[in-house]
Amino acid sequence: MAGAGRNRGEWRSAPDLPVARVAVDVPLAHLDRPFDYRVPEHLDAAAVPGVRLRVRFAGRLVDGFLLERVAESGHTGRLAWVEKVISPEPVLTAEVAALCRAVADRYAGVLADVLRLTVPPRHARVEAEAPPERPAPTPVEPSGTDGAGWARYGRGQAFLDALTAGRAAHAVWQALPGEAWPERLAEAAAATVAADRGAVLVVPDQRDVDALHAACADRLGASAVVALTAELGPAERYRRWLAVRRGQIRVVVGTRSATFAPVDRLGLLAVWDDGDDLHAEPRAPYPHVRDVLVLRAHAAGAALLVGGHARTAEAHLLVESGWAREVGPDRATVRAQMPRVTAVGETDAQLVRDPSARAARLPHVAFEAVRAALAAGRPALVQVPRSGYLPWLACGSCRETARCRHCAGPLGLSGRRGAGRSDEQAALPHCRWCGRAESAFRCPACGSRRLRAGVVGAGRTAEELGRAFPGVTVRSSGGGTSVLAEVGAAPELVVATPGAEPRASEGYGAALLLDGWALLSRPDLRVAEETLRRWLAAAALVVPHTRGGRVVVIADAALPVVQALVRWDPVGHAAAEYASRAEVGFPPAMRMATVEGAPGAVADVLGELPETVEVLGPVELDPVDGPGAGAAEVRERALLRVPRTDGRAMAAALHAAQATRTARKVPDPVRVRLDPVEIG
Incomplete structure (x- = not known):
């Protein structure tokens, strides 16, 4: 390699492909395109596609990624030089770079923002380490992936056969109650590895990562699989990511940060429980794991598996459109595997025996x-929607929210002793904002001094159950306490918030799904779908009804979502949910976007949109409600809606509107979000 001259005037261009096309790290919409630079001769060998480099942009040095080398540039002026190759490690593959561009275009985002989500920050010491010697992976033969567990599902064995043959099969998998889903996903990964291809398996949280990683390691060997999560430290995360990029690892398990893992010869992409909001990226451009994997499977020619106990309307659309096939059990198998599900007031006999069942928080059937x-020697699970003790208090007469006299914050009870509080002080209502105790509450609306629980949290529920079942151990998971991964087979009570339910080694004997009204009363389009998903996740941990398993849901038996749980029919509920949304023009039948910001800024963006985009609003948003919140500026939100076939055009129009604003250096930022997870 030729040495660098003392000054740029002595630099000579590389003899072959002297032009570098660079994605600069500038998050401005009007600069969201590659820029051409000259490659100096002394950087010719190091400047390969995918490396990090540094270039001069608008008078300052910025980082970027080299996308490709070309012979000529379309730019007629003089090109600036590539100043430095930061690292010779080609961290960005062509396949992942194309995926990032597709994700940015779909979500009206900027490529630089997607690349930050994709490639972890460089760790020089890790790059300098000699690659560890990994033991040879356990050989996987097609005969070793017999798929006995998949045989219970229609098209299950056909899906495994397609993976073994290297075909790009697309499937939406409806898991049975009590299914060992990590084993099934490990079998699918093994079938993919047997075809000499790689797999990316994405799950919502760390507990699921641990379970799935253990299942894959047991089947494939620890050297063939790696876990990628955002919880890893920067050095370890980059070390594992480099091992995947260098082709040393064929199977990646992780949370949403693993969606873009640079697996070589990609054969399978899978997501478990795609309805979990942890799969939605909270940073711009807010991509969802399921949609990114659909884009990647289509572009890379890989298989896709969307699995879960519940089914989202978006997953149902994949089946409805014919793009994916349904992999699910028949009704006889479902009925044999499911626990007996009972709703409050479902029969007259239940109401005759317990007339107050509909008003009681724990009716007789739950006890x-x-x-x-407990008599059968099994643990019982109690799912509580809210954490805390009594996180919300209300007036006992008019039901208005009880508020602090000093700052107007909501009053609650923590139930916690110690930390300088006497038992008498801990029993008093206190403000959740300023922390002051309220010993003389009087409702400003009706003058009443009585208080009642607006909602009961997991802490208070555990306390009440301890009194109702003396001598029985009560354990808590989530809701401010540590999240348990697994409990044993001892007869005990486990109180957990949604998503924190630990697995029982031999299954739960019963599950109580409390306060269904708290889940169903949220003003959100997906409230019924999300409620059913949380209920099914807990009920799936209970043993079948043939072994005495019971689930009691404290909600009105006449509600469609309760009936779907009683019948264990998430597919039917998803079909009805999709049909109802299509009728009123909501996602996923239509594509929607939200534009949020100051009134003038929102008006500027809306003015740039074509007439084919239907605008709902804008409406003024409620001010930020929380401790220390002052007089916030007025903010508005508009909903945009187009048919799915016009989704790309709307995203392009929104990107162009943002580009116009950034080019003019308009100070008021606007948040644009396509396919928002919450629409309320």
Whole structure:
């Protein structure tokens, strides 16, 4: 390699492909395109596609990625030089770079923002380490992936056969209650590795990562699989990411940060429980794991598996459109595997026996189910929608929210002793904002001094159950306490918030799904779908009804979502949910976007959109409600809606509107979000 001259005037261009096309790290919409630079001769060998480099942009040095080398540039002026190759490691593959561009275009975002989500920050010491000697991976033969567990599902064995043959099969998998889903995904990964291809398996949280990683390591060997999560330290995360990029690892397990893992010869992409909001990226451009994997599977010619106990309307659309096939059990198998599900007031006999069942938080049928489980030597699960003790108090007469006299914050009870508080002080209502105790509450609306629980949290529920079942161990998971991964087979009560339910080694004998009204009363388009997903996740941990398993849901038996749980019919519920949304023009039947910002800024963006985009609003948003919140500026939000076939055009129009604003250096920022997770 030729040495660098003392000054740029002595630099000579590389003899072959002297032009570098660079994605600069500038998050401005009007600069969201590659820029051409000259490659100096002394950097010719190091400047390969995918490396990090440094270039001069608008008078300052910025980082970027080299996308490709070309012979000529379309730019008629003089090109600036590539100043430095930061690292000779080609960290960005062509396949992942194309995926990032597709994700940015779909979500009206900027490529630089997607690349930050994709490639972890460089760690020089890790790059300098000699690659560790990994033991040879356990050989996987097609005969070793017999798929006995998949045989219970229609098209299950056909899906495994397609993976073994290297075909790009697309499937939406409906898991049975009590299914060992990590084993099934490990079998799918093994079938993919047997075809000499790689797999990316994405799950919502760390507990699921641990379970799936262990299942894959048992089947493929620890050297063939790696876990990628955002919780890893920067050095370890980059070390594992480099091992994948260098082709040393064929199977990647992780949370949403693993979606863009640079697996060589990609054969399978899978996401478990795609309805979990942890799959939605909270940073711009807010991509969702499921949609990114669909884009990647289509572009890379890889298989896709969307699995879960519940089914989202978006997953149902994949089946409805014919792009994916349904992999699910028949009704006889479902009925044999599911626990007995009971709703409050579902029969007249239940109401005759317990007339107050509909008003009670724990009706008689719930106590019966728990007692039966404990008598059989099994644990019982109690799902509570809210954490805390009594996080929300209301007036006992008019039901208005009880508020602090000093700062107007909501009053609650923590139930915590110690930390300088006497038992008498801990029993007093206190403000959740300023922390002051309220010993003389009087409702400003009706003058009443009585307080009642607006909602009961997991802490208070555990306390009440401890009194109702003396001598029985009560354990808590989530809701401010540590999240348990697994509990044993001892007869005990486990109180957990949604998503924190630990697995029982031999299954739960019963599950109580409390306060269904708290889940169903949220003003959100997906409230029924999300409620059913949380209920099914807990009920799936209970043993089948043939072994005495029971689930009691404290909600009105006449509600469609409750009936879907009683029948264990998430597919039917998803079909009805999709049909109802299509009728009123909501996602996923239509593509929607939200534009949020100051009124003038929102008006500027809306003025740039074509007439084919339907605009709902804008409406003024409620001010930020929280401790220390002052007089916030007025903000508005508009909803945009187009048919799915016009989704790309709307995204392009929104990107162009943002580009116009950044080019003019308009100070008021606007948040644009396509396919928002929450629409309320």
